[in-house]
Amino acid sequence: MFDDTYKEVKNHTTGIYKEKGSKFIAYSYPVYSEQEVKERLEEVKKLEHSARHHCYAYVLHADKSSWRANDDGEPSSTAGKPILGQIQSNDLTNILIIVVRYFGGVKLGVPGLIRSYKTAAAITISDAEILTKTIKEHHEVSFKYPQMNAVMQLVKEFDLEVIITDFQIDCKLIFAAQKSKADSIVDTFKKNHELSIKYIKTI
Numbered sequence: 482m483f484d485d486t487y488k489e490v491k492n493h494t495t496g497i498y499k500e501k502g503s504k505f506i507a508y509s510y511p512v513y514s515e516q517e518v519k520e521r522l523e524e525v526k527k528l529e530h531s532a533r534h535h536c537y538a539y540v541l542h543a544d545k546s547s548w549r550a551n552d553d554g555e556p557s558s559t560a561g562k563p564i565l566g567q568i569q570s571n572d573l574t575n576i577l578i579i580v581v582r583y584f585g586g587v588k589l590g591v592p593g594l595i596r597s598y599k600t601a602a603a604i605t606i607s608d609a610e611i612l613t614k615t616i617k618e619h620h621e622v623s624f625k626y627p628q629m630n631a632v633m634q635l636v637k638e639f640d641l642e643v644i645i646t647d648f649q650i651d652c653k654l655i656f657a658a659q660k661s662k663a664d665s666i667v668d669t670f671k672k673n674h675e676l677s678i679k680y681i682k683t684i
Contacts, residue, residue, distance in 0.1 A: 485615060485616040485659055485660035485661045486613055486614065486615050486616070487543045487545075487574050487613070487614055487616070488571070488572050488573050488574070488611055488612065488613050488614075489511055489573060489574055489575040489576060489611070489612055489614065490509055490510075490511050490573065490575075490576050490606070490609040490610065490611055490612070491511065491609065491610040491611070491612050492511070492609060492610055493508070493509065493510050493511070494508075494509050494605045494606075494608040494609045495507060495508050495509075495605060495608075496509075496601055496602075496603075496604030496605035496606075496607075496608060497601070497604070498597055498600045498601040498604060499585075500585075500589060500593060500596070500597045501585055501587040501589060501593070502584075502585020502586050502587050503582060503583065503584055503585040503587070503589060503597065504582070504583040504585065505580050505581070505582050505583075505597050505598065505600075505601040506529065506532075506580065506581050506583075506601070507564075507578060507579070507580045507601035507602050507604060507605035508521075508525055508578070508579045508580075508581075508605065509576060509577070509578045509602075509605040509606060509609055510576070510577045510578075510579075511575055511576060512539060512541065512575060512576065512577045513541065513575055514541070515541070515547070517577075518537075518539050518541075518577050521577055521579065522535065522537065522577075522579060525579045525581065529581040531583075532581035532582060532583055533554075533582055533583065533584050534552075534553045534554055534555055534560065534581065534582040535553050535579060535581050536551060536552055536553045536555055536560035536561050536564065536579070536580050536581075536582070536598060537550075537551050537553070537561065537564065537577060537578060537579040537580070538550040538551070538561050538562075538564040538565035538568060538577075538578055538602075539568075539576060539577040539578070540565070540568050540569070540573065540574045540575070540576060541574065541575060542574060542575070543574065543614075543616050545574045548565065549561075550562050550564065550565040555582075555594060555598075556591055556594065558595075559591055559594035559595050559598065560580065560582075560594065560598045561598075562595075563595045563596075563598040563599035563602065564578050564580055564598055564599070564602040566599065567599060567602040567603050567606055568602070568606075571606050571611075573606070573611070578602050578605060578606070580598050580601045580602060582597075615659055615660075616659075616660040616683060616684070617642070617657040617658060617659060617660060617663075617683070617684055618657070618658055618660050618663040618680065618681075618682075618683050619644060619655055619656070619657050619680075619681040619682050619683075619684065620655070620656060620658070620663070620666075620667060620670075620678055620679065620680055620681060621653060621654070621655045621678065621679050621681055622653065622654045622655075622656070622670060622676055622677070622678050623651065623652070623653050623676060623677045623678075623679075624651075624652050624654075624675065624676035624677075625650070625651065625652065625675065626648070626649075626650055626651075626652055628652070628673070628675050628676055629648065629652060631673060631676075632652075632654060632676065635666075635669060635670060636654070636656060639658065639662070639666050639669075641656040641657070641658055641666070642656060642657040642658075643655070643656050644656060644657055655681060657684075660683065667680075
């Protein structure tokens with residue numbers, strides 16, 4: 482089970498690193514799908530069309546379950562992997578980092594390439610604003626109007642974020658709760674047999 486908070490970058494940033502004439506330009510983007518990854522890659526390839534390599538790595542989803550590293554013609558594991566390593570060491574997700582290289586005429590060797598791609602990625606991350614987000618579960622509570630006080634008391638007690646309210650004779654309320662606390666909150670609601678509660682989604 483993973484933690485119910487995760488970190489992502491708020492904004493697009495760039496970073497530049499130079500090594501023995503070679504120039505490495507890093508671009509970081511917040512992304513939420515593989516389609517967005519493709520679109521950003523196309524943008525950077527058009528922007529930096531004369532660069533020799535467009536290497537990248539990305540991590541997606543709150544549980545970091547989707548990721549990829551690409552060397553784009555550089556020696557195996559000298560580009561994509563060091564970029565991915567910087568994403569992972571900063572514990573980030575929903576991020577794409579592309580590092581383009583302009584060759585300066587001097588071969589850098591494997592250690593030089595790894596250091597250069599790693600440093601360029603680190604620079605662009607250091608310029609980004611990093612947000613910590615919480616995974617939340619949404620639940621819907623259904624109850625009769627006389628139960629209003631009891632329900633609102635629980636909302637207050639657990640400091641729940643109320644998303645939607647519909648208070649008629651038959652009342653409904655949708656709340657969001659931090660994933661790690663949701664089970665115990667739902668159990669407390671279930672102890673009141675005059676209402677029903679159902680899971681909606683996790684975001």
